[in-house]
Amino acid sequence: MRKLFSFLILLISVSQVYAQAVTGTIQSASDKSGLPGASVVLKRAASEAVLSVTTDVQGTFRFERVQPGSYTLEVHFLGFDMLTRPVQVQQGLVNLGVLSLQEQNTRLSEVQVIGRVPLGEQKGDTTQLNAKAFKTTPDASAEDLVTKMPGVQIQDGRIQAQGEEVRQVMIDGKRFTGDDVSSAMRNISSDMIENVQIFDAQSDQAAFSGFEDGNRLKTINFITKKERRQGYTGKISAGYGTDDRYMLGAAINYFNNSRRITVTGLTNNINMFDFSVGETPGGGMRGRRGGWGGGQPNGIINTNNFGINYQDMWGKKIEVSGNYNYSNRDILNNQYRFRDFVSNDAGLQYIENSQNNDLEDAHRLNFRLQYNINQNNRLLVTPSLTIQQDNSLTERQARTFDQSGTLSESLNRSTSDNATLNFNNNILYSHRFGSSGRILTTNFSTRVSNVEGDGYQLEDTDNFENPDKSILRNQYIRLDRTNVNWSGSANYSQRAGENSRLQLEYTISNQLRDSDKRTFDYEETSGSYSSLNTPLSSTFKSDYLTQSIGPSYQYRKDKTRLQLTTNYQYATLSSNNEFPVNYPLRRNFSNVLPSAEYEYKFSNSQNLTFNYRTATNAPSVEQLQEVLDISNPLQARIGNDELDQDYQNRVNIRYRNFNAENNHVFFIGMFGTMTQNYIANAVYTTSVPEDVANSYELRPGARLSRPVNMDGYWNVRSFFNFGRPLNFISSNFNLNGSIGHSRIPGMIDEQVNYSNNTNLGAGFNISSNISEKIDFTVSTFSSYNIVSNTLQTNQNNNFFNQNTNLRYNWILWKDLVYRTELNHQYNSGLSSGVDNSYLLWNMSLGKKLFKNKQGEVSLSVNDLLKQNVSIRRNITESYVEDVQSTVLQRFFMLTFSYNIRSFAGAQSPQENMERRPGGYRGMH
Incomplete structure (x- = not known):
């Protein structure tokens, strides 16, 4: 026990280089609404280091443990122009405030390039799929939509994604309370959905502490249209x-x-x-x-x-x-x-x-x-x-x-x-x-x-x-x-x-x-x-x-x-x-x-x-x-x-x-x-x-x-x-x-x-x-x-x-x-x-x-x-x-x-x- 106590003292007193946090909010320039599910990337200058997060339901993002230095911030959201800006990280919290995205001009009177809607992209351990790439009838549910997507299927009445049973449903990053995943998906109409994210969600304790505890849940998060x-x-x-x-x-x-x-x-x-x-x-x-x-x-x-x-x-x-x-x-x-x-x-x-x-x-x-x-x-x-x-x-x-x-x-x-x-x-x-x-x-x-x-x-x-x-x-x-x-x-x-x-x-x-x-x-x-x-x-x-x-x-x-x-x-x-x-x-x-x-x-x-x-x-x-x-x-x-x-x-x-x-x-x-x-x-x-x-x-x-x-x-x-x-x-x-x-x-x-x-x-x-x-x-x-x-x-x-x-x-x-x-x-x-x-x-x-x-x-x-x-x-x-x-x-x-x-x-x-x-x- 004395050794364990000594290790704890050492853990607390160890010399450290303090990391900083970078935060901000992404919103639409036209109606000032927050954009949940936007991809925010932080790239370090003269380095391959890349950090990425997605915004929550209010459009807020936060990077933890960012080392001091010069960075470039990129924001991507379907239907909006990409936003870039330089970021300098020093001591203390870096709050970038509100960042507004301009909508892409896609009026029918302009020149159109007709092609295939992209299915989506992989963002680290999160698979994000574009709902527009999967057509359904007007009265279809979210369940009808996701079962068209790669890696998602129904086995023995249960919805599986990437070989594992889906245990949790979110809407704009907020948990749909309850254990009945299928019922939750059937109560979201497909026409409401902009993107679908599939990932292994951390437990609440792991999310709070920052350390994995092995209790991840296969999760589907529906990002709704504004x-x-x-x-x-x-x-x-x-x-x-x-x-x-x-x-x-x-x-x-x-x-x-x-x-x-x-x-x-x-x-x-x-x-x-x-x-x-x-x-x-x-x-x-x-x-x-x-x-x-x-x-x-x-x-x-x-x-x-x-x-x-x-x-x-x-x-x-x-x-x-x-x-x-x-x-x-x-x-x-x-x-x-x-x-x-x-x-x-x-x-x-x-x-x-x-x-x-x-x-x-x-x-x-x-x-x-x-x-x-x-x-x-x-x-x-x-x-x-x-x-x-x-x-x-x-x-x-x-x-x-x-x-x-x-x-x-x-x-x-x-x-x-x-x-x-x-x-x-x-x-x-x-x-x-x-x-x-x-x-x-x-x-x-x-x-x-x-x-x-x-x-x-x-x-x-x-x-x-x-x-x-x-x-x-x-x-x-x-x-x-x-x-x-x-x-x-x-x-x-x-x-x-x-x-x-x-x-x-x-x-x-x-x-x-x-x-x-x-x-x-x-x-x-x-x-x-x-x-x-x-x-x-x-x-x-x-x-x-x-x-x-x-x-x-x-x-x-x-x-x-x-x-x-x-x-x-x-x-x-x-x-x-x-x-x-x-x-x-x-x-x-x-x-x-x-x-x-x-x-x-x-x-x-x-x-x-x-x-x-x-x-x-x-x-x-x-x-x-x-x-x-x-x-x-x-x-x-x-x-x-x-x-x-x-x-x-x-x-x-x-x-x-x-x-x-x-x-x-x-x-x-x-x-x-x-x-x-x-x-x-x-x-x-x-x-x-x-x-x-x-x-x-x-x-x-x-x-x-x-x-x-x-x-x-x-x-x-x-x-x-x-x-x-x-x-x-x-x-x-x-x-x-x-x-x-x-x-x-x-x-x-x-x-x-x-x-x-x-x-x-x-x-x-x-x-x-x-x-x-x-x-x-x-x-x-x-x-x-x-x-x-x-x-x-x-x-x-x-x-x-x-x-x-x-x-x-x-x-x-x-x-x-x-x-x-x-x-x-x-x-x-x-x-x-x-x-x-x-x-x-x-x-x-x-x-x-x-x-x-x-x-x-x-x-x-x-x-x-x-x-x-x-x-x-x-x-x-x-x-x-x-x-x-x-x-x-x-x-x-x-x-x-x-x-x-x-x-x-x-x-x-x-x-x-x-x-x-x-x-x-x-x-x-």
Whole structure:
């Protein structure tokens, strides 16, 4: 500790060359409005050193840690003349004040050079794309726009960019609060957007401290047109169809520069989870719609939903945003599940048919307040609250069998009624010590979650090998589980040379878990659930305390950025199984957690980044609690209170190249994870561990799973995308591919098994830029999976999947609108009894109404061919599983929609479309 204290004194007192800051505001010379998203470049005289930033929503920019000397400032913004001016940096802050840009003179009466609109450019690790280069229909959403762009696609209902899931949406540099990325994008109309920026956003703490912490989020930032920052946009739709299908929804957006308010409401029974300005007739025309967090919605879903999103500036120093969402859902879902087990007894298989009815009622509230107190102090507070009530009913029929026939068969009926509360809050404060370059950042976060509920379970299991051991259960289950997590950190950084900085960080966190689960058997004599079933009951507490401390070194110069971090972590895991027996455990962990990040800019359009991180994770309370879960009697589970934390090594490598001269775009990335002490599953099929034998007996063909720590887990995948224009058909072309391999360890009857899965994928998409009246996108992606197991090589399995999509919108003669979407899914190598392929075809024909064409009546059909199915393959260390679920099939719907478009001093999208020349052209 004395050495560490001496190092801290040295860090504070080290001699330094103080860097300065350069700031200013970019605005339009004509209307004095700020220009967000403008590119500001600072070039050092007689040097290749280049610094670049983009302006925020007010048009403000700031360069940090600028060395004294002579510079040239350049400002670029689409549609405006470039501005240059010399800058002399000496001691103290350099405030350039307001810099005005002149609009380029592009009146039609002057000479025009007709050519191709540039796609965009690469600015360091930010890809900026020009929305004018991607034509969409007038009522298209931001989601329709970005899915035309290179490197952006929808996979399993989630939007991905450059191989990673998009986790955050911004508008003019301000976060769109909430976790539903797709909903956020569908509530921004494409005609509002000037530019689209794709980048890896820093965490709030990293942005405040200036040091990376490895918590980046793939982010899409929409820079809006200045004439679209004041006004209203929205949509109101009502529809009724066959089989009593209905939909009524509204979405209204209010914009007044920094103030933005979005209100949405929806009621329907056609599997829509939200409503937006980008909605299409009948709720279809978007393939498989995503729910909370994306993914594919299975079942028949009735939804009532209300939401409000708010963003504003309270004065000049306080930025706020928040959202509230209420949702009520009734979900009916039937599933067929087939598992082919990896086991010593080759041929063991499992079939399950289940019927599920879930009722969900949820309130979600998020808020964000950033207070820029002054130039040297910032405060950020981000609370969130979720209150949810779940009622479910599940009826399951399952059986296990092998080559000799059925071994066990189970009928199971379970109900549950759970109330869940989650509260999170984070307080982040940063202080800059004047112009000295020293920064102190503190962070404190809390998380409280509680689940209370009860349920009933009926089980009737037949043992075909020994009928005397068949089981009939009637039980009542009560659950009370509370998790309390808190953490705090403090880091201090300062300059340690002309291009270097040092940081010392201390972090402490605590996870407190308390779980009480009691199971009672029904007694015929008393007519009540009064007999406590001790083996199926448990009271468990755990306390996981971690502390870490360590230095970081950062180097920045010209084209290079390097950061090295080493943390020493000491953790204590205390657990106590208080009931049915008192069994305390305490374990200590000591780890060194290194990390490194390197970025090299070959040019303004090419860059390479390398990121290496290490981390530890504690087991969950469900994994630690040694209580039997026999909700599925043939697939029972039990926890393990002797689990240790795991240790992860993660590597990310990315290369980006955007050639603005020929509009060629290339991205490639590799992402890898290797885990020691991975929490795997030990599966027992012939006998159970001694400590479980007194409370549970395996049925023939049944399996008991228990988490255990194992080494040998690793997962690596790569992704590439190449995009370029196709001039001969006025479209954009994107070629993408992926290679991945995973190795999952597990144990089957005390024997180690490694499940290996290699995935090879390739595809392309073509999106039109012909005109605003014709909009199509064609895409296909194929993947081939090679699955092998080390324990039973004769149970290896290969399968193939291909997904092809066509989306076509056409504004016909006399304002008729034709829309169609086809999604073809082909599978080969799945289990027998699972539908291998299908064609989902949605179509509508509409007529624009009223003078301004803002109304539309349309007739749509969803799943015209009645082939819609849901198929999913899951691969684990002990089995390969195919799951087929209920989905919504064919229905017709008549819909009336009205679009609201009103901007201060701006024409409607329809008027703008009619005045622009057709074809894939632009003016320079």
